[in-house]
Amino acid sequence: MSCDLNGKELAMYDVIIIGSGAGGGMAAYQLTKAGANVCLLEAGGYFDPADPKYITQLKWPYESPRRGASTVRAFGDFDAAWGGWQIDGEPYSAETGTEFHWFRSQMLGGRTNHWGRISLRFGPDDFRRYSLSGIGADWPIGYDDMKPYYDRVDKLIGVFGTNVGLPNEPDGFFLPPPKPRLHEMLITKAARSIGVPVFPSRLAVLTKPINQERGTCFYCAQCGRACSAYADFSSSSALVIPALKTGKLTLINNAMAREVLTDPQSGLCTGVSYVDKTSLQERTVKGKLVVLAASTCQSARLLLNSKSSRFQRGLANGSGVVGKYLNDSTGASMSGFIPALMNRKRYNEDGAQSCHIYTPWWLDNKKLDFPRGYHIEYGGGMRMPDAGFMSGIEAYNGLIADASGKKKEAGGYGASLKEDYHRYYGAFVSMAGRGEPVPMESNYCEIDPNRVDQYGIPTLRFNYKWSDYEIKQARHMQQTFDEILHAMGGQRVSPAPSADRNYGLEAPGRIIHEAGTIRMGNDPKTSALNAFQQAHEVKNLFVVDAAAFPSQGDKNLTWTILASSMRTSDYIIDQIKKKSL
Amino acid sequence: MNRRDILKSIPLTTLSLSAATPEVSPTAPVPKPAITEFKNGKSPEEQRRDNALQTAKFLTAHELATVTLLCDIILPADARSPSASQVGVPQFIEFMLKDQPDMQTPVRGGLSWLDHECRQRFGKAFTDCTPPQRIAVVDDIAYPAKAKLEHKPGVAFFSRMRNLTAAGYFTSKAGIADLGYMGNTPHQWAGPPKEVLDQFGLSFDPDVHYADMG
Known part of the structure; x- marks a missing residue:
């Protein structure tokens, strides 16, 4: 019998899950529905997108004194993520000459409350990049293993899109997509004219009802604020809150996990110690099985901090790979001005927040000077003004002749300037490439030997540099953007970034698609987890976030996190039934 | 009493x-009772921070008067919509200066530069100048491409004021109406209106069954 400091007997849970984002939420949902007693530890507070005290959806910019500027929240006052690139009292560092930006959202549902809802399955090629190119790593499983779970996630969570039969963009079970907006129709026409394909995007937004609990989209373009009608996928509203209704889930908020506890004899997990952030008390929960879903870097940190005489390099880290192969999507973008869109007729064109169209990777890397592909996301339109409204107009309002046919001097003031804001509003498009990086052993996070956070938990130190692969891919993105923009008759707002700025390649971590630090594989010498995301060395330890992924395709990770977490949960249920766990 | x-x-x-x-x-x-709950989507920490910033003061009365004149030169009232100061833009700028202290020195310095320039030319501060005198100085700093080298500090300042004024103005209720943004309200999206499609010669992909088609 285990007791806490006051001698009270501790509950023994069937499963302890750390983290309530996509991976942890799905595991909590699946395991409680199967009847398990689950304890879910979440580092942040409770959040329900439908509770008025949390709602920012449909608020106007003037309801924020900073008009929604990003002073406090990284994506502005109305964004649903609690946290950001920096969190007071929870620092991290980077080795000199390298950088990594670590975005954390500490709240029920984690980063799923504010993400773009772009939901792309990996295709068959995405699971075997080493076999196809000789660099990177293969997954120990293939698309056929994942397909049934992608199908179930499509139906359980809901995603709109279209079946177009592309070999590496698998079909799915899609709700009908919303129509494109004007700028998206112009982009589609221009891109197709130069051989760049465009299809309806695939977003986890309900354009039709899928059950009684969740509403349908009313097109406010604010998915980033978390939908109060539950019409977009957030782990909080779509998974954890339903799991709580089973009565089988014990949710502990403000629980900052410190260490996974193990039995020195058996080497098996016995529980988790955590700091209750509200009281700063150290607490322990006991469980038969531990599932990590704290996020790619936080899960790796937990394992590396869970040292014992038996696991001297950290838990489940006999291979030494934990923390290594950290990889984030590449990202480069462009903002362009479309003269044909000036002086637009006004109407409400709010749709889903993210693009209604996208371009999947369409070229053959064997014929290019970089080994991995990217997809393109598009933006633009007559959006709700915010604190950055048409900032920098002095850079472009001299470009185009006014109603009288004269070009103006850029800058200005008064009636003429006011007219410029009217003329230029809604006349911009943006294009953003999101590409697959090559995971490198030399890109990693590790425990900083000299630093702890405010809870006394040793912090992460990052070591990450882009390689030529990613830089050349970014150059190609910029060339593509220019070609599409040119075909639209548009022009860049500012010159294309050149080699000295890595062609606009965003710094590692900025795209918030990090993966790879506790990768799965068939060989325990080069991987930490087996094909079911179960630790090779600790059979009652699982990882269900993107830390487990050997690579990430150019596909946003969430749909694969959901599918693989569902698959691992099924495996756990099956193994418990067989008494193998 | x-x-x-x-x-x-x-x-x-x-x-x-x-x-x-x-x-x-x-x-x-x-x-006041301690703030311990979320309200309007804001955490207790955010509410406390905003309250403290709204109570604090940064700009002097003279500086605020100068800011107010500049805002209304940048976005004056017209037949359709009010001026920047009529929709609270100077107060928004005052808040932003406290919210983002990195802006304090450029703005305070820019205001001083402007007064110095006016004193050299007209022997008085910007606020005491006549409207034509004010415009004479503004004309020298409002057009980045043709501004003289000695006016560059003023240009950087005026560009910042233009951006701040537009941000405050077009995020205000009257500014949003003036601009013609019509969203932020539940609706059914069924594509651009037919007249817009016709204007651009566009049509929807006939192979796709869209959400609004039932």
């Missing part, structure tokens, strides 16, 4: 003193 008026009439110094020794002062302000 009721109690509230009495409180108002007490000089600030007296109030500060009484706040320091609340147990002996019957006029000590009642402390």
Whole structure:
């Protein structure tokens, strides 16, 4: 019998899950529905997108004194993520000459409350990049293993899109997509004219009802604020809150996990110690099985901090790979001005927040000077003004002749300037490439030997540099953007970034698609987890976030996190039934 | 005089003193209850921070007067919509300067530069100049591409003021109406209106069954 400091007997849970984002939420949902007693530890507070005290959806910019500027929240006052690139009292560092930006959202549902809802399955090629190119790593499983779970996630969570039969963009079970907006129709026409394909995007937004609990989209373009009608996928509203209704889930908020506890004899997990952030008390929960879903870097940190005489390099880290192969999507973008869109007729064109169209990777890397592909996301339109409204107009309002046919001097003031804001509003498009990086052993996070956070938990130190692969891919993105923009008759707002700025390649971590630090594989010498995301060395330890992924395709990770977490949960249920766990 | 008026009439110094020794002062302000809950989507920390910023002051009365004149030169009233100061833009700028302290020196310095320039030319501060005198100076700093080298500090300042003014103006209720943004309300999206499609010669992909098609 285990007791806490006051001698009270501790509950023994069937499963302890750390983290309530996509991976942890799905595991909590699946395991409680199967009847398990689950304890879910979440580092942040409770959040329900439908509770008025949390709602920012449909608020106007003037309801924020900073008009929604990003002073406090990284994506502005109305964004649903609690946290950001920096969190007071929870620092991290980077080795000199390298950088990594670590975005954390500490709240029920984690980063799923504010993400773009772009939901792309990996295709068959995405699971075997080493076999196809000789660099990177293969997954120990293939698309056929994942397909049934992608199908179930499509139906359980809901995603709109279209079946177009592309070999590496698998079909799915899609709700009908919303129509494109004007700028998206112009982009589609221009891109197709130069051989760049465009299809309806695939977003986890309900354009039709899928059950009684969740509403349908009313097109406010604010998915980033978390939908109060539950019409977009957030782990909080779509998974954890339903799991709580089973009565089988014990949710502990403000629980900052410190260490996974193990039995020195058996080497098996016995529980988790955590700091209750509200009281700063150290607490322990006991469980038969531990599932990590704290996020790619936080899960790796937990394992590396869970040292014992038996696991001297950290838990489940006999291979030494934990923390290594950290990889984030590449990202480069462009903002362009479309003269044909000036002086637009006004109407409400709010749709889903993210693009209604996208371009999947369409070229053959064997014929290019970089080994991995990217997809393109598009933006633009007559959006709700915010604190950055048409900032920098002095850079472009001299470009185009006014109603009288004269070009103006850029800058200005008064009636003429006011007219410029009217003329230029809604006349911009943006294009953003999101590409697959090559995971490198030399890109990693590790425990900083000299630093702890405010809870006394040793912090992460990052070591990450882009390689030529990613830089050349970014150059190609910029060339593509220019070609599409040119075909639209548009022009860049500012010159294309050149080699000295890595062609606009965003710094590692900025795209918030990090993966790879506790990768799965068939060989325990080069991987930490087996094909079911179960630790090779600790059979009652699982990882269900993107830390487990050997690579990430150019596909946003969430749909694969959901599918693989569902698959691992099924495996756990099956193994418990067989008494193998 | 009721109690509230009495409180108002007490000089600030007296109030500060009484706040320091609340147990002996019957006029000590009642402390507000601590903020512990989310409200309107804001965390308790965010509410406390915003409250503190709104109470604090950065710009002097003279600086605020100058900012107000500049805002209204940048976005004046017209037949359709009010001026920047009529929709609270100077107060928005004051808030942003406290919210993002990195802007304080460029703005305060820019305001001083402007007054210095006006004193050199006209022997008085910007606020005391005549409207044509003010415009003469503004014309030298409002057009980045043709500005003279000696006016560049003023150009950077004026560009910042233009951006701040537009941000405050077009995020205000009247500014949003003036701009013609029509969203932020539940609706059914069914594509651009037909006249817009016709104007651009566009049509929807006939192979796709869209959400609004039932």
